Each structure stands twice: as C-alpha cells, then as structure tokens.
Amino acid sequence: MSDVTHGISRRSVLKGAAVGGLGLAAGGSLLAGCGSKGSGPLAYGARSVDAGPTAQNEALIAAYTAKTKNEVKYNATESNAFQNNLSQYLQGTPDDTFEWMAGYRMQFFAEQGLLADLTDVWGTIGDQYAESYKIASTGLDGKQYFVPKSWYPWGMHFRKSMFKDLGLSADTVTNWDEFLKMLDGMKKKGLVGFAAGDKGGWEAMGTFDIINARVNGYQFHVDLMAGREKWTDAKVLDVFKHWEMLVPYMNPNVLDLEWDGAMQLLLQKKAGAMLMGSWFGGNFKEQSQADYDDLSIIPFPEINPEHARDTVDAPIDGWCVAANGTNNAGGADFLAFAGDMEGVQATLDAKDKDGKSIPMTSANKGQDRSTYDAFQKEQMAVMDEAKYITQFLDRDTRPDFAGPVVGPAIQSWFKNPKDVNKIVDSLQAQWDALPPLA
Amino acid sequence: MNSTAVDSKKAHRRRAFSAADRTTLTAFVGIPLFFHLLLVWVPAFLTIVLSFTYWSGISISRIKFAGFANYKNIFFDTPAFWEAIQNNVVWLLWFAGIATPLGILLAYQIDRQIRGHKFYETAYYLPVVLSLAVTGIIWNFLLRPDGFVNGLMGRDIDNAFSFFGNYDINLYVILTIASWRHIGYIMLLYLAGLKSVDMALREAASLDGATEWQTFKKVVFPAMKPVNIIVIVITIIESLRAFDIVYIIYGTSAGFPILGTLIFQNIAGEGASMKGAAYAVILFVLSIGPIIAYLRTTFKSDVQ
Numbered sequence: 001m002s003d004v005t006h007g008i009s010r011r012s013v014l015k016g017a018a019v020g021g022l023g024l025a026a027g028g029s030l031l032a033g034c035g036s037k038g039s040g041p042l043a044y045g046a047r048s049v050d051a052g053p054t055a056q057n058e059a060l061i062a063a064y065t066a067k068t069k070n071e072v073k074y075n076a077t078e079s080n081a082f083q084n085n086l087s088q089y090l091q092g093t094p095d096d097t098f099e100w101m102a103g104y105r106m107q108f109f110a111e112q113g114l115l116a117d118l119t120d121v122w123g124t125i126g127d128q129y130a131e132s133y134k135i136a137s138t139g140l141d142g143k144q145y146f147v148p149k150s151w152y153p154w155g156m157h158f159r160k161s162m163f164k165d166l167g168l169s170a171d172t173v174t175n176w177d178e179f180l181k182m183l184d185g186m187k188k189k190g191l192v193g194f195a196a197g198d199k200g201g202w203e204a205m206g207t208f209d210i211i212n213a214r215v216n217g218y219q220f221h222v223d224l225m226a227g228r229e230k231w232t233d234a235k236v237l238d239v240f241k242h243w244e245m246l247v248p249y250m251n252p253n254v255l256d257l258e259w260d261g262a263m264q265l266l267l268q269k270k271a272g273a274m275l276m277g278s279w280f281g282g283n284f285k286e287q288s289q290a291d292y293d294d295l296s297i298i299p300f301p302e303i304n305p306e307h308a309r310d311t312v313d314a315p316i317d318g319w320c321v322a323a324n325g326t327n328n329a330g331g332a333d334f335l336a337f338a339g340d341m342e343g344v345q346a347t348l349d350a351k352d353k354d355g356k357s358i359p360m361t362s363a364n365k366g367q368d369r370s371t372y373d374a375f376q377k378e379q380m381a382v383m384d385e386a387k388y389i390t391q392f393l394d395r396d397t398r399p400d401f402a403g404p405v406v407g408p409a410i411q412s413w414f415k416n417p418k419d420v421n422k423i424v425d426s427l428q429a430q431w432d433a434l435p436p437l438a
Numbered sequence: 439m440n441s442t443a444v445d446s447k448k449a450h451r452r453r454a455f456s457a458a459d460r461t462t463l464t465a466f467v468g469i470p471l472f473f474h475l476l477l478v479w480v481p482a483f484l485t486i487v488l489s490f491t492y493w494s495g496i497s498i499s500r501i502k503f504a505g506f507a508n509y510k511n512i513f514f515d516t517p518a519f520w521e522a523i524q525n526n527v528v529w530l531l532w533f534a535g536i537a538t539p540l541g542i543l544l545a546y547q548i549d550r551q552i553r554g555h556k557f558y559e560t561a562y563y564l565p566v567v568l569s570l571a572v573t574g575i576i577w578n579f580l581l582r583p584d585g586f587v588n589g590l591m592g593r594d595i596d597n598a599f600s601f602f603g604n605y606d607i608n609l610y611v612i613l614t615i616a617s618w619r620h621i622g623y624i625m626l627l628y629l630a631g632l633k634s635v636d637m638a639l640r641e642a643a644s645l646d647g648a649t650e651w652q653t654f655k656k657v658v659f660p661a662m663k664p665v666n667i668i669v670i671v672i673t674i675i676e677s678l679r680a681f682d683i684v685y686i687i688y689g690t691s692a693g694f695p696i697l698g699t700l701i702f703q704n705i706a707g708e709g710a711s712m713k714g715a716a717y718a719v720i721l722f723v724l725s726i727g728p729i730i731a732y733l734r735t736t737f738k739s740d741v742q
Binding site for chain 1: 707
C-alpha cells in the first residue's frame with residue numbers, strides 16, 4: 001500500500017480516501033523522511049469542548065481543508081478527561097494530531113516514543129518563531145516534537161474600574177509592601193483581596209511558582225522542580241511564609257472554588273485582584289466586551305530585590321503528532337500549516353457565535369502586534385519585563401509528582417497552614433520515593 | 439492417583455454424567471468461569487504483581503521491579519493515605535451505625551403498613567434508581583458555592599456557605615449524600631426479606647404476648663438471616679469502594695481522599711504509577727478480608 005501511495009500527488013490519494021489513510025500508516029515514516037508532503041484524511045484531537053477554542057479549531061481546519069483538500073475528522077474531549085486518558089490514548093489509536101502543552105509534559109511522552117518527530121516541520125516554519133519557543137518544543141534528545149500555538153502569562157489580574165475607585169494604579173503595586181497595602185485597602189472596603197480557588201488541586205500551583213521565583217529566584221525554582229534542591233530547604237518554608245501573609249485577604253472558601261469560581265469573584269466585582277493565567281480573558285469577553293475591556297494584568301510584585309520581577313509563568317499551548325496515529329505524515333503536514341502564519345491567521349480570524357473575535361496571543365512572530373487589544377498589549381508587557389520564563393508547576397516537573405503529590409500537599413496546606421513543616425517533609429519524602437526515570 | 443479407592447470413586451462419579459450433561463455443564467459453568475477468571479481474577483492478579491513494580495503504564499519493557507517500595511511509600515510517606523483510611527473507616531461506621539439501621543427501621547415500618555407507607559416507600563426508593571454519579575451531580579448542583587442552597591440562603595460565591603470545602607463538616611455532608619441513596623437500597627432489600635417472613639411466626643409471637651421489639655429481635659430478625667448477611671456485606675463493600683460521589687464532587691484532586699479516588703489519581707492520567715496498583719491491592723485486602731471472615735463464621739455455624 002505504501003508503495004502505491006508514495007510518490008503520487010496529494011489529490012489522487014484523496015480520491016482513495018480511506019485506503020490512502022491506511023496506507024500512510026505504514027508509509028508514514030518513509031514519507032516524513034522525504035520532505036513531509038503528508039496527505040490523506042487525518043484526525044484532530046481537541047483538548048477542549050469550550051466555545052472559543054472550538055471555533056478557533058474549526059476555522060483552522062476549514063482553512064487547511066480548503067487549501068489541501070485533506071479531510072480532517074474533529075474529535076473533542078473535555079480537558080480534564082483528555083489529560084486523564086492521555087497515556088492510554090497515545091498507546092491506543094490516537095488522533096493523528098492532538099492539542100497538548102510544551103515543556104516537561106511534552107518531553108515525557110516524547111521520551112517514551114509516543115510522539116512523532118517534527119524536526120522537518122520546524123525546518124519549514126522554524127524561522128517564524130523565537131528561539132525560546134523552539135527550546136520549549138524540543139525533546140530531551142534535541143529533536144522537536146511540538147508546534148506552539150499560543151501563550152499566556154500568569155499575573156495579577158484586576159479590573160481597571162475597581163483600581164481607579166480604590167485610587168490605585170499599576171505603578172503603585174510593584175513590591176510586596178505595596179501589594180499587601182493594596183490587599184488591606186480592598187479588605188477594608190469589604191472586598192476579597194486575593195481571589196483564589198484550589199478545589200481542582202492545580203490552581204494554587206501558580207501562586208507557589210511565582211512566590212518561589214520572586215523570593216528565591218528562577219534558578220532555585222527550576223532546580224527544585226528537577227529535584228536538585230530540597231523541599232525541606234528553609235527557602236521553601238520562606239515561600240509558604242509569604243503565601244500565608246496572603247491568606248487573610250483570600251476568600252474563605254478557597255477549597256470550595258475551582259479556577260472559574262475565583263474568576264467569578266473578579267467578574268462580579270467581589271474581588272479586587274486574582275493571580276491567574278490570562279487565558280480566561282476569553283471568558284470575560286464572552287460575558288461582555290465591556291468586562292473584557294475592563295480587564296488588566298500586571299506582573300506579580302517584587303519580593304526580593306535581587307530577583308525583582310524577572311520570572312513569569314507563561315505556558316505555551318500547541319500541538320503534537322501521535323506516533324501511533326494512522327497518518328503521521330498527514331499530522332505533520334497539518335501542523336506545518338497550523339504553525340505557519342497562514343494557519344495562524346486563520347485561527348486569529350475565527351469568530352465566536354456572536355461574530356466576535358477570540359483573543360489569542362500567538363507564538364508566531366508574524367502576528368501583527370499592533371492588532372493586539374489593550375489587554376493583550378499588557379500581557380506582552382508582562383512577558384517583556386521577564387528575563388526567565390517557566391511553564392507552570394505541573395508542566396515543569398514530573399507528572400507523577402505534580403498531580404498526585406504537590407496538588408494534595410498544597411490543599412492540605414490550605415486546610416492548615418501551621419502544618420507547613422510536616423507538609424514539606426512529606427513532599428521531600430515523596431519525591432525521594434519516586435521511581436528512577438527510565 | 440495411586441489409590442484405587444479414589445480412582446473408582448472418581449470413575450463412578452464421572453459415569454453419572456451423560457455426554458449431553460457434560461456439554462451443558464461445560465457451557466454453563468465453563469464459559470462464565472472463563473470470563474470471570476479472565477476479567478476479574480487475571481486483572482486482580484496482574485494488579486498485585488504490578489504493585490511490586492515501577493512503571494508509568496507506557497511500554498512494558500520499561501517496567502522495573504520495585505519490591506515493597508510502593509507500599510513503603512504509601513504507608514510511611516503519603517499522609518493522604520491515612521486521611522483516606524480515616525475517611526473510609528468513618529464512612530463504614532456511619533453506614534453500619536446509622537444508614538443501614540435506618541434503612542432496616544424504614545423497611546420494618548413500611549412492612550407494618552403505617553399510614554402513608556406507599557408514599558415513603560416510593561420516596562425512599564427513588565434515589566436508588568439513580569446511579570451514584572448522578573446522585574453526585576444532583577447534590578453538587580444543590581450544595582456548591584453558586585448552587586441552589588446557597589442561592590436560597592441569599593449567599594453569593596464570596597460568602598457562600600462552604601459544604602464541600604470546610605473540612606470540619608464536609609465528611610458528614612458527603613456521608614449524608616451517600617446515605618440518601620444507601621438507606622433506600624437497604625430498605626428495599628430488607629422489605630423484600632420481611633415480605634417473605636411467614637406471618638404465622640409473628641402471630642404466634644404476639645399470641646405468646648411478645649412486644650413489638652421482642653418479636654422483631656427474637657423472631658423476625660433471626661428468620662431473616664440470609665438477608666442480614668447480604669445487608670452486612672453490602673454495607674461493608676459500599677463503604678470501602680465509595681468513589682463515584684467523591685469523584686464527581688472533588689475530581690481527581692485529593693480534596694477529599696478516600697481509597698477509591700487515590701487509586702484513580704495514581705493510575706489514571708499522565709502521573710500514572712504503580713502506587714495506584716498498590717492502593718488497589720490494599721483496598722482489595724481490606725474488602726475481601728472481613729467479608730471472607732464473616733461468611734466463614736456464618737456458614738460454619740450453619741453447618742453446625
């Protein structure tokens with residue numbers, strides 16, 4: 001089969017659609033080796049069922065099909081379920097290309113041989129991306145396994161209108177003392193200062209990341225994530241000490257709310273500020289344009305002058321090609337399109353059901369930054385101030401540590417912050433008990 | 439094999455079955471047995487084996503022998519395990535001490551045809567029709583911060599009463615939800631049992647001047663022995679295997695650790711490790727131990 005399909009034009013393969021797809025399974029690697037002219041129908045696995053991302057994906061796929069006549073089957077799964085099933089999914093009969101995240105989470109699966117090598121794709125689209133994105137897309141073996149779609153920074157979000165009412169501005173909350181003063185002012189007005197939710201077990205990891213980076217610096221954070229530093233270090237206790245100072249300004253039901261509950265606090269003007277990834281801007285926009293225009297982001301305040309505000313969590317979302325998919329070459333071909341400015345533009349042009357554009361900060365250099373709206377320009381400013389970029393705790397450390405160990409540990413810290421010594425002891429003990437990486 | 443007595447006995451027994459009998463027996467016993475072994479005991483055995491290994495669930499060639507490391511990790515380094523044990527034990531005590539007796543009491547009252555018994559019967563049985571997952575979804579809608587009950591109390595999410603996030607009460611909130619269903623289940627089982635108790639027994643007891651309580655304790659309850667065994671076993675199993683409600687409300691995070699969610703958390707997803715298999719084995723031993731012990735003593739006394 002592969003001999004027949006190999007070497008003939010993309011369109012003639014499409015005529016024998018189903019057969020061609022099967023044939024490429026065997027011929028996939030062969031085709032990838034000769035310039036990745038992938039073709040045939042392929043399947044796309046989406047990691048979201050929300051309206052915004054779905055509209056973006058549909059626009060991208062429509063543009064790809066219009067250009068190449070390759071049909072794309074769209075499979076969407078709710079993101080938590082997608083994540084929980086990923087190992088089984090990748091070892092079974094996965095979609096050819098699927099949405100995933102950069103960093104350790106990608107490298108982990110690449111190392112197990114479950115992701116297809118996309119070095120050739122990077123050969124075509126690589127010059128459209130800054131070096132940092134290429135690094136984030138590279139596996140431990142130096143090959144690329146990921147094509148980035150978009151990024152968003154984690155920072156302090158607030159509403160401009162509320163800031164104005166409180167007599168605050170971005171320049172007045174640059175360091176820890178000013179920050180605590182701001183929270184105190186909000187509390188006196190009967191507001192929640194620091195909206196937080198951690199029912200999902202991952203939300204508060206962002207708070208740990210940023211306080212650790214501010215107090216102890218980027219290098220310590222990275223080393224801690226990699227197990228080169230110890231959780232029992234006084235520096236980690238210092239992180240929790242600073243975090244504890246924020247607790248009085250948080251909503252009391254942190255463990256009752258997931259991230260969207262915390263977002264509701266900000267949306268309903270019940271909270272003054274929230275640390276979160278800027279992706280939720282889309283939810284504000286869905287609510288109303290006025291709410292979106294009111295949204296603003298500044299970097300988390302400086303704590304230790306030595307490290308200033310030099311680090312930011314800025315996760316990159318994108319796509320991989322599943323090695324066990326039936327059409328690796330087709331998946332790679334799709335990603336060469338999706339990562340190219342042409343595909344990026346199609347995604348940016350996507351409209352939601354009300355005909356509104358969907359905010360996205362693309363990883364591609366080609367996105368015209370003058371088209372950024374005010375909120376996106378602020379996100380860019382947060383990024384520009386940072387010298388070091390981290391992905392997020394559950395993307396920067398081992399998956400068998402982040403979810404099952406760190407998540408519950410932070411939840412038990414919220415239950416009783418006084419237990420902090422016990423908690424860091426147990427974190428270190430559980431790190432030490434992890435099996436060696438194969 | 440070298441004993442002729444045994445041989446002749448076996449031969450004798452074998453002769454009792456015709457060829458058709460044997461085919462039927464093989465089909466009726468063999469096929470279910472095959473699937474039972476394949477789908478229950480083979481995975482159970484493999485889980486036990488896997489619990490002594492390090493493996494991420496990806497490509498079997500990467501598996502490594504771990505000895506007791508997973509168990510050591512669970513018993514000595516994982517505080518969530520002990521929280522889970524505590525929650526499961528309280529769950530069991532609650533079910534055994536409150537929910538199950540309430541179900542029996544209801545069944546008894548309905549069996550006596552108290553006024554409105556038809557209504558009670560339907561009302562209490564209704565939740566049993568729903569799967570535990572649906573039960574979880576319903577109660578989550580009711581009790582979450584932006585849910586119905588908080589709305590009724592006029593509370594917004596910033597000052598919502600915390601049903602699931604307050605660790606002084608959430609165990610009891612969850613247990614109440616679980617009981618809502620468990621009581622009806624037990625009631626139905628017991629009601630079926632009560633219907634089969636011979637009326638003559640009760641009449642005889644009341645003629646002898648026994649009070650209501652004496653009749654139940656000395657006559658009805660002992661006559662219901664088979665149902666009692668089922669009720670006890672179900673109570674133990676339901677408490678230990680609890681998962682659905684907690685998973686629906688708390689997800690995979692260990693916001694409310696019980697053994698069921700710990701297994702899932704460690705075996706599903708990117709962070710899969712054979713610690714999850716070890717949790718499963720612990721749960722297996724905990725569930726099967728008391729049940730075997732109980733059934734053995736029961737059947738032993740039956741034989742005597």
